[in-house]
Amino acid sequence: MQQSPLINELQQTLDKRIMFLDGAMGTVIQNYKLSEADFRGERFLDHPMDLKGNNDLLVLTRPDIIKEIHKNYLLAGSDIIESNTFSANIISQKDYGLEHLVEELNIAAVKLAKEACNEVMQEYPERKCYVAGSIGPTNVTLSISPDVNNPAYRSHSFAQLKAVYYQQAKALINAGADLLLPETSFDTLNMKACLAAIGQVEAETNTKYPLIISVTITDLSGRTLSGQTIEAFWYSIAHSKPLAVGINCALGAKDMAPYIAALAKVSDYFISCYPNAGLPNPLAPTGYDETPEMTAEYIYDIAKHNSLNLIGGCCGTTPEHIAAIVAKTKDITPHTPSLATSATFLSGLEPLLIDNSQNPQFYMVGERSNVAGSPKFARLIREGNFSEALEIAKQQVENGANVIDINFDDGMLDAVECMTKFLNLVASEPEISRVPIMIDSSKFEVIEAGLQCIQGKGIVNSISLKGGEEEFLRQARVIQNYGAAVVVMAFDEQGQAASKEDKVAIAKRAYKLLTEEIDFNPADIIFDVNILTVATGIEEHNSYGINFIEAVREIKQCCPRALTSGGVSNLSFSFRGNNIVREAMHAVFLYHAIKAGFDMAIVNAGMLSIYDEIDKPLRDACERVILNLDDKATEDLLDLAEQYKGQTNTIEQVDAWRGWELEERISHALIKGIETHIVEDTALALEKYGTPLNVIEQPLMDGMKIVGQLFGEGKMFLPQVVKSARVMKRAVAYLEPFMEAIAAEQQTSQAKPVVIMATVKGDVHDIGKNIVALVLRCNGYDVVDLGVMVSCQKIIDAAREHNAAFIGMSGLITPSLDEMIYNVQQFEEQGFTIPVLIGGATTSKLHTAVKIMQHYSSPVVHVNDASLVAEVCSKLLNPLSYDSYVAEVRAQYAKLRDDHYTMQRKVELPSYAEALAKKFTSDWTTLEIAQPQQLGVHKLKLELAEIAEYIDWSPLFWAWGFKGMFPKIMDNKDYGRECLKIYNDAKKMLGEIIRKQLFTPQAVVGWWQAQSHNDDVYLYNPDGSPLETLCFLRQQNDKAINYSLADYIAPRDSGRMDCLGAFVVTMEHVEKLAQHYEAQDDDYHAI
Structure with missing residues (x-):
């Protein structure tokens, strides 16, 4: 496909300076005080429906006004003006009975805008002006049901909305629009339909056109109307490779600032921003409360951080606003887009970034929403009980699944209908839809039906070379156009790969085809090289486990940026009915596969054993089978499995640990995630240890330290850690009233120092943070816990509101580290001198010293143990110890930094040829x-x-x-x-x-x-x-x-x-x- 020369022209300009869009069309039209007669003109005098308010129609009935508005914006400094076509589509025009005029409206609108540009360029030959074809979101939504009583219902399908957008996009291009601007997106699935329509026009004309995509953040929650964060939105539409992406409408520039900053951090394209003129104000001349000078000042505050390339205005802005914005910001250096990430990014309502090249982590795909894998799910779907089936998906997310696999492949089901209905219902459940969706089917029509129902960036499971290269690439192109990642199975024309060599060969062939033939993003390729059943008694099956592990190891080397995945339950199918053995096999397999580079497994997230907790004889036997260490491995595991089959449901076996020492029982409950007796044991611990704080800092924290250690060694997975945290919370909840009573007794009239605590944006985990908060409360601090997924601005606002003595930031996942760096940069810019405490599973003293501390001139301290936090705060609060303690921390962290840089210092090595x-x-x-x-x-x-x-x-x-x-x-x-x-x-x-x-x-x-x-x-x-x-x-x-x-x-x-x-x-x-x-x-x- 050829590229429009305008793309390069605009890129070169945007690299050099900020370009300016126009402002609101509707606001300025209102100032003309037009009547129904103006909208009707001569042509529509006898039209049976009222036409006032149909601003798009004015390109036919009052073209003089529309052209005048365009020229006024150009003379105010706009480089790009939008065609008056925001609602020039079949759906919106149907409300006026004018759907037959869509093509004419778009062509006339572009013609008027082009005339205005030409006249201004003739008057000012040094200027270059452009027309952007405006495409509004329509008044329907594909992600939300218009019927509150039927959440699965949609008034329009993806295909219908795509056809609507296609007609408008084609008309705009044919009329000569320089670029396209789908804007004010409140539902990302609508936007994906629009992008698919534009893609169809581009395919038909064999030309890639300049494209600016603009989303609307509905309110200060930082999400679209359909629930996505700004990062999730970008991940969902990044496949369109736009000229720029940005935010418009709903918010003024002041409130839009943190979301522009967040978008600039994740997008590798130019950034646009055209906010409203503040909040609606019916008493103001424009209907909004900001004067041109105010809007310009707020936009300047964003632009001065070099985070913008295109600036304009939305509702309430006028040519005067644009003139003020241009005067204030025209000399600011434009934003330099960040380098494209090599990571895999997915999204539901929230983003999921998989960057295993830098910080390897393991990801779980919940397998229970699958009619082939869950008898209960299959029964509920056959009965039409979709609401209860949703609970199974929800439980998988609660148990720690990062992605949800959904499959309806059953001869007795209409899989297309089931997939569509279920995914529409999932969209109405934020607890489920916050994670990405894996659409799983052997029928491609089912896959495409699923892709038309998810607003996030999901995964297709799967395609293969079984039908030959032509069909493989055809399916891959379709998936690529929807912006999804893809699972590629190790199948080819000869069948399923079993040996390591065949698995690797198929993966390399598929990788080459995808990346070289159709430019498929390698980070969106996920290889499933067949986890096959071991211990079947058939000798050639003995090496299936180790073949998979070694194939993964090699694929990670020869297919850069690609991920690996697989369905783990296949491994243990020989032992169905014996869950103890099956779960042990899965844990042992994952332990070794992850070390080889295995990225993502389809598993039951709530049913995983802990590697170190498996009986050693069973663990050793599983290891021998999976790694194919000797000829008797299968026979010995089969013999051993008989013993466990007899133990599965005996109460004596299950409750044997109840006879252990109190501390051992508490640790066991935490490690295993058993909530049943934790309150009872915590009460006994309170009697033994005397105070709630002693119980938290000794037996409870001792158990959680073991959990942390096992997690760090890859012997526990996040779902298990989440279960452990639930047990901890129950124990702490029991102790809370006792702690509050102690705190009340010790209370004085003196104000307590306030600690603001938050799990940073992008992280939904609060493991450990709640414990730290309780320890601090017990030590006389007032803790304001902002919860999880907390934006930087919210932390700043809370710190000011409560006159905070400390800010505590927590994070469990790797992206949290980058968010912490960004946050302290903002604290520094705001002039904060509040000490910052860093904690959480992924944090470390070294990372704090090397990456965080340098961005903040006030103290930053890593606190890796809840029992130490009160001591740290005490030293920082006491004027007598503050200076010496801060100096001690800084000296310690400086040494860590120096040692790190010494180790990292690169030595110029001779080439291998020189060494040889x-x-x-x-x-x-x-x-x-x-x-x-x-x-x-x-x-x-x-x-x-x-x-x-x-x-x-x-x-x-x-x-x-x-x-x-x-x-x-x-x-x-x-x-x-x-x-x-x-x-x-x-x-x-x-x-x-x-x-x-x-x-x-x-x-x-x-x-x-x-x-x-x-x-x-x-x-x-x-x-x-x-x-x-x-x-x-x-x-x-x-x-x-x-x-x-x-x-x-x-x-x-x-x-x-x-x-x-x-x-x-x-x-x-x-x-x-x-x-x-x-x-x-x-x-x-x-x-």
């Missing part, structure tokens, strides 16, 4: 090559007494913290005597080990014929046939020689055969003896 040229060389023509007595692998018989003579005792002393080498360490004047005692005790123990043969030494050694080539060593069987290739690293530095281990093996081109040796040693039963001593509380001998 400096390899270590030998004279292989004369060098004697020693030969082993015998090639092959040999097991050695070893005696403990014999190998004891070779023990290096130095590490023993190091383990006890003593520095030095054996035997000189025993002469040390400070601790030599203690070392001698340790040595004698160790020798005594060693004697007992040898005498009783408590340990069993094992060793194998192998020798193979070998030759090298560059950094690789080739091994050969005794008969000379190839055995294996070992790949070694080579030093890359500025030294004279850059070594590789391969340099010490005779090169292949020397004509000589060398040998390579390897060995493995182990000492069995050491752990058993250590556990014996530990059981006797004898840590000394255990070490």
Whole structure:
């Protein structure tokens, strides 16, 4: 497709300076005090319906007025004027009985605007003026039902609205509009229909036209009327690759400012802004309360941060407003769009950014809204009970699913009708629709029906090469036009890929086709390379688990920016009915797959085991099966599964932990997310520990620290952490009345210091923040908890309103870190001196020191433990300790920064070719090559007494913290005597080990014929046939020689055969003896 030359022309201008749009059309028309007769003119004298208010009709009946308004805006400084076509579409004109005039209205409107531009350019030859074809949102909405009693109902379909937009867009282009401006978008699904229509016009004309997209933020909630945040909106429409994106209408510039800033942060295109002239005011001449000077000042406050490229006005603005805006902002440097992100971005009502190249995280796709995967969901859909089926989807989100998979593939269902109805209902449930949707079907017509119902950026599951390349690319283009991401299955014309090699080959082929043939965004490609069932008893199935894991590892390397996904429940299908074993298999599989780069799994988000909590025999057995470690793995797991089948529903097994110590019970409940007995156990803890604060800071926080550790190690997933947090909240809720009573007793007339606490914008988690708030309240602070998804402006307003002593910001997900940086920048700009406390799972002292602290001149302290927050606040409040504590924190953070930058400092490395040229060389023509007595692998018989003579005792002393080498360490004047005692005790123990043969030494050694080539060593069987290739690293530095281990093996081109040796040693039963001593509380001998 060719690109309109105007795109490049406008881009060049926008790079250099801010360009100006016009202001309101309707506001200025009102000032003409037109009558019904003006709207009718001669042509519509006998029209049966009232026409007053149909401003678009004036291009036919009062073209003089419309042209005059256009010229006035151009003379005020507008570079781009909008055609008077905001409502020139079939739907809007039907209200006046003029739907047959749509094409004529659009052509006449563009013609008038072009005439005005030409006249001004003739008068001022140095100027260049443009006409933007205005496309309004219509008065229908695809995401919201017009019938409150029937939330699934829509007055228009996506296809119908697309046809409406197509007619208008085509007329505007044919009439000569320089660019298109779909504006005042209150429903993103409407906008997607409009963009699809424009895409159709572009395809028919083989031309990409300049496009400015403008959305309306309905109120100070920061969302569109249909519920999306500004970031979610952008992610939903970014596929259209506009010239610019921006915000107009509903708000004045002052209130619009934070949303413009948020949009500029995420969009990699130019930014536009044309606000209302403040709030409606019927007593003001324009109907709005801002004078031209006021509007110009507020817009200047946005533009001075270099965050705008296009500025204009909406309701209430006039040519005088535009003139004032131009005078105030024309010399400001324009916004430089941020670089395009390499991350995957999705959206529901809220954004989901997946940036696993920088901060790998694992994402869950809830699988239960699937008629094939959930018998209950299937039954409810067949019964027509969609409202209860919605509860299943809602539960998946509550349990931590990041995306919801929806599937209606069933021979007895009308899948298109079910998908449409269910997704329309989902749109009415913000608890569900806040996350992205995965539309799952094997029928492409169902997929397309689903895409026409979601306003966010979803995922299609799935397409494949099964039907050949032509059909694969056709389907991919359709998905691309809707702006969705796509799951690509590892299928081709030969069938399903099972081996690692086939999985990788299909992924590479599909990736190449998508990225090179149709320019599909690689970050929107998600490979599902088939998680297949293991432990079936069929030998070729044994490697299915490890094949998937290794395929993922390779795909992440050879398909940059693409993600990987898969349905985990397939893995354990052999054990259906045995949930304990199935959940254990899933947890073990995910633990290893995530380490290989697995990004996203379709799972039941509420039914995941914790890796470390699985019985060790079961975990080991699952590991052997999934990693295919030995031939007996399947047989052993089947045997073991029988034991668990018998235990599944026994009360004794489920409640055995109730007999544990109190602290162990509390930890277990937190880790497992069991709410049943937590209030009872918290009450007992209160009796034991005396105060609510002690209970929180000791047994409860001890349990949550374990949760945090397991989460950090990848052994727990976010849904499980969310369940843990619920248990914690219940415990804390029980303690709250006791804490409030204590606080009331301690209350004095002195005002309490106020702490503003918030989970930053983009993050819906409050794990830990509530606990910190309670700890602070117990210590005499007044806490204002703003909740989750809190904008920077809301924090600033609250801090001012409450005269805050501290601001506490929390975040659990990686994007929160960037939001914290932005927030402290704004605090600094506002002149705040309030100390800022940083906390949450993704935060760290290092990140605070390196990334956050430098943007704020007042104290910023990372507090990683709720029990420490009161102490930190106390030191910052006390004038006697403030200076010294701040200096101490800054010195500590400065050292962290310096150490970090030292580690990060890049060293200029020579190229690999240069390093290879400096390899270590030998004279292989004369060098004697020693030969082993015998090639092959040999097991050695070893005696403990014999190998004891070779023990290096130095590490023993190091383990006890003593520095030095054996035997000189025993002469040390400070601790030599203690070392001698340790040595004698160790020798005594060693004697007992040898005498009783408590340990069993094992060793194998192998020798193979070998030759090298560059950094690789080739091994050969005794008969000379190839055995294996070992790949070694080579030093890359500025030294004279850059070594590789391969340099010490005779090169292949020397004509000589060398040998390579390897060995493995182990000492069995050491752990058993250590556990014996530990059981006797004898840590000394255990070490």
